[in-house]
Amino acid sequence: MFRIKKVMLEQAQQLGVFDALPLLSWVVECSSDGAYQTQYHVQLAKTPLFDDVLLDSGEVDSDESVNVKFADITLEASTSYFVRVKVWNNVGESTAWSEPKRFLTGLMSKWNAQFISPEIEDEAELSRCFYLRKKFDLSEGKHVNSAVIHMSACGIYKAFLNGEEVGQDELKPGCTSYKKNMLYQTYDVTSQISGNNVVAFHVAPGWYKGRFGFFGERNFYGNKSAIICQLVITYENGETQVVTSDDSWLATASPVIFSEIYDGETYDANCEVVNWLSGDINESDWYRPVSLDLSTTILNPQHASAVRRIEQIEQPKKIISPKGEVILDFGQNLSGFVEFAVNGKVGHKVVLEHFEVLDANGNAYFDNLRSAKQRIEYILDDSGVQSYCSNFSFQGFRYVRVTKYPGVVEPGNFKVHVIHSEMDQTSEFESSNALLNQLHKNIRWGMKSNFVDIPTDCPQRDERMGWTGDAQIFAKTASYLFNTSSFFSKWLTDLNADQLENGGVPHVIPDVLSGRTDHDEFLSTGTHSSAAWGDAAIIIPWTMYVMFANKALLARQYESMCAYVDFMVNNSDEYIFNYKLQFGDWVALDAKEGSYFGATPNDLTATAFFAYSTRLLAKTAKVLGYVDDERQYWALHDKVKSSFNNKFVNVDGSLKARTQTSHILCLHFDLVPDVFKPKVAEGLVALLAENNGSLNTGFVGTPYFCFALSNNGYVEEAYDLLLKETFPSWLHQVKQGATTIWEHWDGIKPDGTMWSPDMNSFNHYAYGSIGDWIYSSVLGIQPTESSPGFKKLRIKPLMTKKLAFAKGRFESNYGDICVEWKHINGDYFSLSITVPFNSSAMIEFDMNDQIVCSNGMTTLGSNVYEVGSGTYLFDIQKKRDNKMSVPADSLFSKMD
Template sequence: MLSVSQIMLNGEPCLMGVDALPLVGWKIESDNHNVLQRAWHLQCSTRADFSSLIFDSGEVVSEQSNNIELGDAVLSPSTRYYLRVRVTDNYGERSAWSPSAAFVTGMLGTPWQGAFISAESPSDKAESKVTLLRKAFALSPHKAITAAWVHATALGIYQLFLNGERVGNDELTPGWTSYRHHLLYQTYDVTGLLAQGENVIGAELGAGWFKGDMGFARHRNYYGEQTALLCQLVVQYEDGTQQVLASDNSWRGSDSACAFAEIYDGERFDARRVQQGWNRPGFNEASWRAVNRVDWDKHTLTAQGAGTVQQIERLPATALIVTPQGDKVLDFGQNMSGWVEFRLRGQAGDKVVLRHFETLDANGNVYLNNLRTAQQTIEYHLSGEGEEVWHPRFSWQGFRYVKVEAFPGELSLNHFSAIVIHSAMAPTGQFSCSNPDLNQLHHNILWGLKSNFVDVPTDCPQRDERLGWTGDAQIFCRTASYLMQTQTFFAKWLADLKYDQTPEGGVPHVIPDILTGHCDQDKFLAQGGTHSATGWADAAVVNPWTMYLMYGDKRVLENQYASMKSWVDFMQAHADNDIWRYKLQFGDWVALDAEEGSYFGATPEDLICTAWYAHSTLLLAKTAQVLGHTEDYDYYHALQARIVARFRERFFTADGEMTARTQTAHILALCFNLVPDIWRERTVDTLVELLHEHGGHLVTGFLGTPYFCHALSQNQHPKEAWALLLKEDFPSWLYQVKAGATTVWEHWDGIKPDGSMWSPDMNSFNHYAYGAVGEWLYRSVAGIEADETAPGFKHVVITPLPGGGLSWMNARYRSIYGDIEVKWQAQQGRVVLTFSIPANTTATVKLPGAKEVIACGELKFVCVGEQWSARCGSGEYRIEYLPDESVDLTYTD
């Protein structure tokens, strides 16, 4: 039976507030094999029963089922639209109409009638209090409301209320962007919150990223000195008329019960100061003050639509610990980003004080040093009125443990739960195998993502940093996109990268950029500058290309093309005879082959820089080809060839030996295809030698580590790749697992074998960069690979790599076409491989390490260059083959 299971809009199941027609895609289900779509019929309507169509494609003969444009359909602002589709396949079967998907339009370019209003004044620029705004208004008592929408944003963090009820379920809105160029607004359906007659709209505003105390230099007011709200409520009546209420000077303001809220330092809340009913009708606002307007360019406003931060899950406290020093500590069993919610009864003025942190020291005591100046402290004063339940709302904490510094009455685990927050992204990856340590590593990688994808891809969620370091985001991008649907998340962040680029095309180290102009006291950045470090700035090119590979959407390339081109042009402008290097370079950051006391690895900077120069130039050339920019393709393709030739001339000797004898030098040369074919075997052999010189351990840093297993497995050394992954002693991924980690650490030895700590100035235990090995788990171990000639997994390459002494592995990736699933099992001397391919896609399956194919059903395998391969369409398949001696497995009966 043929059916469409789900329609996606810009990669999301629904959109709340868009400025343009979304791209449409759908997933097809069928019992048949080799199913391909032959035609589709798409409709868009303002009514759920599709009785009022604004778009009807008619029957379109096409195999395309994703990234489809709706043509020239005309949209109205503040309106909900419904879409449905039916398809016909290559068997002649036609599906029924799909379940509908909906999107809501935002302002669509119509003028905002309101102004940014604030309950603060410029004299409050050093304040971190939360303020309140309210407006009483009347709706017609004689007209029925058919729909009501509110569009809102803020300078700071806001929460909105209507008649005492919270509007929406988003947190930390409007998020962190390059505010003066790019400010997001959110759209909410508030039809059910309004009443005929008197109503009240209210808002709470906190400093957030906009004016709060941010960055390791601890500056504030990066973007402005006052929090402010912009809000527009649109009420639509049954008779076709509408009423608009906008933020203006008639609103009133006050201070809230939250006297202090800072992202790094936490919150201080006094429940005795809560003004009951402040956001409901009938409240006496006589003591409230007039608001003032804040000038802001509304042309920077963009509808968000999806990807907001939300409360995702709750975790119970698992243990109450009394440390040797006598501190009471709650253990939630998982390092995370979020809040602690507590419930209790007590007397008015009783106090709760919680201090959040990541780990205990070697003696089992509270360890706070790695937080640096971040306080991560919550202070709550009770009102004394019955049971009280509270959690922060204008900050968040990175923690596993909580030191209870004050709590009235008996302390019980039942009083506490942890609320996990991060940007809303659909889970897409699953991985499990017979090795429980690898399963825990996968868990740790996933939780590193959850903890650090809080609106921007931060380096860490706990200390006085939490910045969008471009290097970390670039390194982890592909792994993240196997684990979660990151299309919306990265599109938002890449827009800010584009806006924050220097006029010459340099890319700041962090996005949004709050380092430039605020690093006078930093020993590295004051002299070396705050932009254009290789491997970091290359996020401008690598991340858009990765999004295109994973989701097949050309828009990210179109939107970022000028930025991508500017970055490569910047490198070319500062290259010397095609060898690139510029000011401060992080190089192979925190590599273990660095000199004692240094963060910078031993691989020469000019080698690393030139390797990445070649890599980004190649990706730019490919992008130009995809977008049809023929002249640019020719130019950058030739430039890349010239850079590669220069790299070989500079960094290889005449007899093919690399001039830098480091693991990272050889890894980058191999993975970026900078090695002449005649020298590839020697380069691979040297890499293996360097690995063995360190007892099979890596000594690589941020730029070498993500590619290490790939460099080995793609060059006929799968056993060494597996052995590297499965090392359990320092330094290794599983060293952290064996040490009890629940996320990935910043340093291989964040906690040393003797229990002592790495230097506290930079020692995060929730830092996802080294979790980039997750890409190897999905692309190599499971063998689920995208084909850049048919991106978005329209054509799938299945190349699993059994080994590592495992007896089985199961993996699944939820692509835009549907689930791709791969399982392999070692049975009686054979490998049994099963996999499934979604409808309207095709696949090539390859069997590295296969000596003989025993059974393959309808598949027809051919052996080319000692590798068996076959092509197939959608469906489920089972293969049995005999592995050769390179495959290390534990067989079951």
């Protein structure tokens, strides 16, 4: 077998929209071991038959198959294009042409449309929604070749053409820094065009003018919702007809009389306008919208990662609480919409209230939502059986209290649409430990719940903001679970837009805190540039480069990366960084009672990240070929590291701050001289023992804890920490019934009481960053900086007797990397590794392991092997013994 499995544009499989020819990647399946690509051939055309080839690369001698730029060409706006690929390998085989991969082009700044608002009066404080529509006819006697619509909104919108919704995306146009970067969506609507047409919009306040953030404020970007639309119809004779939004459209209030991101929706079915989506209607109550003087220069096409309904959960469990509440349990904490069916009389209501957990007595618990209502209200008309699903407000929940419902609440009348940004799932994991398997599921669900257009901290309370610290902590784990390249590229565009002129990076992106916190005692001391939060500007682009070989993104973000490091230089004291408000080791268990700040000194954590980010920036400069910058930032790194040691490390190599996090950062960020590392590692293990083998770390220390142990000779201690089941631990949450990751280790305390409701999310993915260690250490699948994107990977699984087996898959840029290991008996393990086509791997074992392996690999010494594509089998004896006998029931013996 030798075939092209898939073609991706800018790392995404979804139908993309671009103003220039996107970078191409392709994944090939090949049954020949040791095979790699020797040539490729790419073509571009306007039809899937390729009878009008516009570009032809010819046969190019290259093993490149990721982020390939094969030509420069000026594309036409509002046009479909197709690409296809063919490749050859080193064993004389060639593939057939790939399936045609389609993409659309945007308007390329050729906007003729205007932003139009249905809010002709002062609606700034109201949360109602509106309809807009426009009737138009086609040119008589002409045949349509294509119809492409481009649209966006100040607010959230749904669009329709002739009664059919345009696109399947939710919460369009998404949450961005609207005044600097607004996304527009593009769809091919050729099949929806008819002779007499109606284009229609439903628009809500959304993030643009609705309530946003925990201060209760609204109208961050403007006080009027609006839409913009440009429909380009191309006839077979080459002529075009353009339908644009302007003051000739009509508008009216919609039956959604209230809609807010945090608070939910109220829909009055009695206010519905029959047939408003198509045909002739009585337009006497409709009125002309107003044109807004808003620039179209900030409009950019959305390439990928739109929010969609990804899956459904049906048949919830019905619970009657001790208080008599009717509660539906969907079994999973998530982000989404409830769809329900109901039959009743005019004026009857359905009221649904969403929440995450039951209290200690089994009743609905809402306190941790703070001011967010998460409430859906539906007012029935006389049309019989009716169904409804939220239009513009999503909820974070597992449970729904059915506060009002005509008749008997039947679980079969309710289902959930799970939503998140569309990304390709790229991994699987399973082990012999059921609790660990559930933890992995919880990590993935925590990501799905919070990757709703932006990387939110939580999906339920009155916050849901793009906290930079949470995002950078989790970015590596996220990139094992899903292909996040497009998702983070989109979000980093807004980080660039909102970065301060002095280089500071806001705590949240989009930035809805700066300039609005004078009345807040906590945040008034600083809304940007806390260590580990501001460092997202550097760590996330670097992670995207290492995981996906996204050098273009690295180059795009380089100026931003430099600006933040320069900011730290300018706001440090002899290279000790401690700028204004520092979150430090946030919500660590070693914090003082009632405090969110861990015991590790803030100047230590801040300076540690200063050194780490400077180090990554020096590496980035090297990748991009900036030799002078590379030299400059390495020199800066050495100065910061020296200052760190002078201030925080004793002359004997011990640390002045005896906290777990201080030791973790020193080890993982390579901050102390090599001669001191054993002592620091011993100190970390001692601190762990002093705390009964439990962690007491927060957001800063936790992501690297197991790495600090296993990379310094304490593999079994790392496993002990991962697999610990008593409080506080990851698996303790699982045993408590968690289906996502909690914000606090003790969100629900061992006695059943809750952490303070002011900050107690049960769907907060940051501590799910342990997923990085699961993939890179338990399975041992690691990218290399010298050949990023898993072109040449490193595989070093850390096998333990504490698990009978562990297995998993990660779909890299080149295909599936598979690892499975089993504990056979005693000191014997078996291992199977699969390396994809056009990739190679260095497989590493401990120096003292005794190895028996299959053929087809090169020995590099010290138990390191180099292999090409294919599947390789190993038997390992993990002890000091020059002789090794292979157990008869080994995986190797069975599979060979």
